[in-house]
Amino acid sequence: MPKKGTKSKKVVDDVANEQENKLPDYLELQRTRVVCNADAPIHTLGFQYSGAFAAMGVDNSVSVEKFCKNFKVEINRLTEDDIEFDMIGVDASIANAFRRILIAEVPTMAIEKVFMADNTSVIADEVLSHRLGLIPLDADPRLFDYISENDVPNERNTIVYKLHVSCPKGSQRITVKSSELEWLPEGSQLSMASSAQSGDKQKTFTSFSKSQKQILEKPLGVKFKDITIARLGPGQAIELEAHAVKGVGKVHAKWSPVATAWYRMLPEVVILEEIKGDNAEKLVKKCPVNVFDIEDLGNGEKRAVVAKPRACTLCRQCVMKDDGQKIELRRVRDHFIFTIESTGALPPEVLFTEAVKILEEKCEKVISELS
Amino acid sequence: MTVVDQGDDAAKEELPTPSYRSLAAPLTNPVDKFALLPAFLKVRGLVKEHIDSFNYFITRGIRNILRANNRIEARNDPNIYLRYTDVYVEKPSVQVDYKIERITPHFCRLTDRTYSAPIKVDIEYTVGGKEYILKTKRNVLIGYMPIMLRSYPCVLNGKDEAELARVGECPLDPGGYFIVKGTEKVILIQEQLSKNRIIIDTDSKGRVIASVTSSTHEIKSKTVITMDKEKIYLQLNQFTKPIPIVVVMKAMGMTSDQEVVQMVGRDPRYADLLFPSIQECASERIYTQQQALQYMDEKVTYPGAGNQKEGRSKSILRDVFIAHVPVKNGNFRQKCIYTGVMLRRMMDAILNADTFDDKDYVGNKRLELSGQLMSLLFEDLFKTMNSQAVELMNKNSDKTRSSPLDFSQLIKHEAITTGLERAISTGNWDIKRFRMHRKGVSQVLSRLSYMASLGYMTRITPQFEKTRKTSGPRALQPSQWGMLCPCDTPEGEACGLTKNLALLTHVTTDQEEGPLMNLCKSLGVEDLSLLSGEEIHAPGSFLVMFNGLILGKHRQPQKFANGMRNLRRSGKIGEFVSIFVNEKQHCIHIASDGGRVCRPLIIADKGRSRVKEHHMKELRDGIRSFDDFLRDGLIEYLDVNEENNALIALYEHVDQDGVERSSITHIEIEPLSILGVVSGLIPYPHHNQSPRNTYQCAMGKQAMGNIAYNQLFRADSLLYLLVYAQRPLLTTKTIELVGYDKLGAGQNATVAVMGYSGYDIEDAIVMNKSSLDRGFGRCIAMKKYTVTKENYGDGLSDRIAKPQRDQNGVLVKQNMRALDEDGIAAPGQIIRNHDVYVNKQTPKNTDRRVAGAPLADRDYANAAVTYKGIDGETTVVDRVMLCSDTNEKLSIKCIIRHTRRPEVGDKFSSRHGQKGVCGTIVQQEDFPFSERGICPDLIMNPHGFPSRMTIGKMIELLGGKAGLSCGRFHYGSAFGEPSGNADKVEDISNTLIKHGFSYNGKDFLYSGILGHPLEAYIFMGPIYYQKLKHMVLDKMHARASGPRVLLTRQPTEGRSRDGGLRLGEMERDCLIAYGASMLIFERLMLSSDPYQVQVCRKCGLLGYYNHKLKAAYCSMCKNGENMAKMRLPYACKLLFQELQSMNVVPRLKLA
């Protein structure tokens, strides 16, 4: 119903156009909003082509100046492991690029190799290793290098953890938590089986030239201490060494630095036609997240107004039945509410800057390839 | 009352209403009867019918068999005898070195033993010699009986969870099967037509027949009375020709025609129908019993044997003809009456087609369970054992008497032990006495998933051969309601024939007949012997049939039936006795025989349930058990026949349309109980198209998951486990009852129903790589490899050698890396293709041994057993078990484990018969995500819905989503909405709205690739997905060149032999039609078995190439002049030579 949008002009006012040529309201609406009808969202793709409105004298191209002018980031919430911020004035493709990079390309450290010395628990070696791999480690990946196939594991590319728990006979069953993982800054303590020759130093699986304690300012560990790794019955034991390396989420989800990262477009709820009286009450009640409120017009008259559009979860209750026609749900196309839930290796805000850096690198690469 | 906030009006309504009820209001508030179901299953277990049946056999059946055959005596001296006085089955044990050791089922599974218990008897016998000495002996072993798990003799009987865990048993395992030589065997329930009942039917030629299959301890016979060209005949195998029925009657002493007519009934229509038969008899000039018997004697099949005084046919009439009707003191009257009734029913059917019996009617079926089958087998073996003993005794007594004649020395227990063991392990039931040869009676219990094993326990196999294309027996019978599951049947040839028991079904066991008969008599049943034919069929009086026998008649059938039923309800007679008044046949059928299916129902008096809220409260509080409900006459068991006399309401509180409430006699316990165990997993099955439920029943058995609590300690030859099996988010009551929530086989996947990438056509699903990384669909396949260390006698045996190392301690052979120092693979070692797992060596020379000297290393040949796995996969040795098998050989069992993550081509299915393979695996960032950041685990194509009509799956998604957001498991039990066992879609939608979702479950999703919103709302939520056992890894197969068959030199066949892919006849036809001759040539010859031959142009036969002379030579022409080189398939050359060997000369003519 883009035509109806013409009735309320005030809603489409954020993109100020310097040029005299302005798009007609309904086109402007199409350009800047996704309209979420009761049956399906429309205008989801928007106008990508720079000359889409050339005939009307309107320039639809992307330019750095425009971007610099419009781009804004507002942080709404920042805790230890998640952040929510508004990213305003970018195209969905840019926002999505950040999201994709966050999920798949920002590196972290994760356990990749497990050396089993002993595992008599009910949980199979592979499954145990898989579980270990998924444990978020409290290690800043920026301090480490990638390890390639032929590289020798050293203090710069490998973190070694040890897990040695046993449940004594006759005692209660125990739960092995991630806190039992012990960091070995000096490298592996297991000796390679084949080196049976006497003499020399025992060859281990890593060759650390110096202790990682000297390189890092804070000791490494795991981010969450209460992740269950396994359960041990009486008489069972686990002894293993786990080697963590740097990697990216593209290869395996364990290297993904985020639990998830996503965005949603800013909701915009518009009352096209005034809703008064009982209908207003009804409308307010309909919304499960209290987007609407009642405005007292005095003399007993009540009118529904949009109070918290941000909260809208798009359940489409308000656009169904009764007064459905009078309300329009929209999403602002260039306003993203971005959420990053970090797994803990890096704080969420750092993750985002990392993502920006990676995108930058990529762009540079493209530019250099092209030139 | 959901409308709470309707303002002032609502507030007023909230006020307590006065405690006055209008007359139209429901009589009582609905009583939540559901608690009865768990209570029922608690006392019964899921496979109680098997266990009950076996228990009956162990406690009573075996005694009866013994009593019937309790005396054996020497042929020529009856004073030398042996009498069995008592029999008992002890606890399962084995004898090891003269020491008796108790065994547990799990021990038997692991060590390939039979879980069996000694059968001991007390005997009394005389020892012959100069004088007879009477001796008694107790605890004489006569054999080992395989013991059903959880039956009385089983060690698991009555154990609680902790105790079961101690003996290594899973508490959820239902029992009801046997362990024979380490494999678990189920004796399937066999479906049969009921014995000793008259069945009126038409044969293939359209003739009306009345048949009775009589079965007694001594004999099984089938009596058929047919009407052919208006005349009625008796057909028996013992007679070469059909015998006119009036002759039979005369032979049984009913010489007057009037009497015959009276026996059938005085209705002139009967007489009319009978007239031609009487006429025929008269035309044969048969008037007396003697004449009739003479007439019949001529028609006996094997007349030679009948040289006794009384004549062959009389003994046939007495022993074979309707054998279950007893003949006392040569009085055939009972048989006459029975024949009369048969004739009468036949004529009824002719006069009124309604009265035909339906062979597919469940009431005419009997289920034969393991107890009955075992007792048949045992009786046979017991008799064999006895006759062997007698045989030996006769032999001994014929010889000179060196030792005293003593029966107790001649009882050999091997016959019974091996007989029982063999029958159960092969499934072949061969009983000579009854000429019974059944195959496939027992089957290996499938341990693919928990559901698969449960499904086996409830399966009913038909007796007919499956190839018949008849539709009648395959169709769903209305009488199956509540007894047999309407969904759970296989597809294909056994469709509709193989059935499954419903949740609450019970199968009866035999009950003592004597007291019941007496009771009937005292309730006013008039004895037949006192009545004339006229009186028997007097109008208004009903015949009382007891287990197919005519007991007498009663003048007030309804009163009698009510009396009997009251006795049953008050527990004076067995709860499974059925009393069925058949108005059409003017009969009251009382049944106490075994094998009837029945189910519990709540008794209602004039539509009011006897079960009240306070009863249920007592049940919930644990004061009352299900048996108390039975004892107090609140609930009773009805079998299919008696159900015909009942009017059963689904719910008490719902008004049934057009049914007088006061005429309701029973109320269903729970409608979901019409489904079986396996179909009980399906949420909202009543919203699905019915075949989908059937498909799911087949697929639920292939789903991987947890098998039993002891799954990691089992040694099955193949075991599939899911690493992170979950409990379904949308459960059903059945799931909770059977314990599927504890041993789930699937995972709750977040599913988005949308098209994606084009790799999702034809039901393929797109999976999220990150989900797989995080453990979705990860499974473990464990395979058992057994190696036996063979003994060759004379102290010679295989040996297991350590892996060879050089002086530096480095392995000589790389494929020995998985071995431990003892020469057997070490648990935890990664084992790859071609690796050795047992380094076995066999003596080169097994028959000759160098005088006592120990064999040197060189006397052993290498016989290392290598692992054949898939290249590139890392499999791990999970466990190694050493045990000595029953032949005292060392058997080494290596269990090799392989953890697999899903890959493209693996098969998945939801619980709604919607299977699909994984089409592609996509990175998480490419997956769509919702406004809440939720990213689906898999994407399913919406085209799966319209044609399949699995609405249940959609509701499952909705319910699961609502369950997630409100933190409560939602239910989707079958037909559960009215009783609250299934959440209504409306309520689910309200929950969704409350948590900010759209009521229809569709979310606003963003594209993961482009980042813009998707142009449709996507139906997304959790659906329980099962990973099925069909995995690409086990099936993928390709080959370039490879092994060939020795004989034909063609590529081998089949994946297991790394065979080629055949270009078959039809493919060849295509190529011919297309004209691709070179391709055919290449495929059929060059890529298969090309061979060069030398052909003699002159004689056309194959010659050979002499390599020394470097010339071809024809051995026929004895020269090498006209030789030509030629290529043809080796198989062709082979054919020529084979033809030549048969004196057929194939000649090649070369152009």
Ligand code: SF4
């Ligand atoms: S769509 Fe749902 S959440 Fe959004 S405003 Fe309407 S009712 Fe409220």
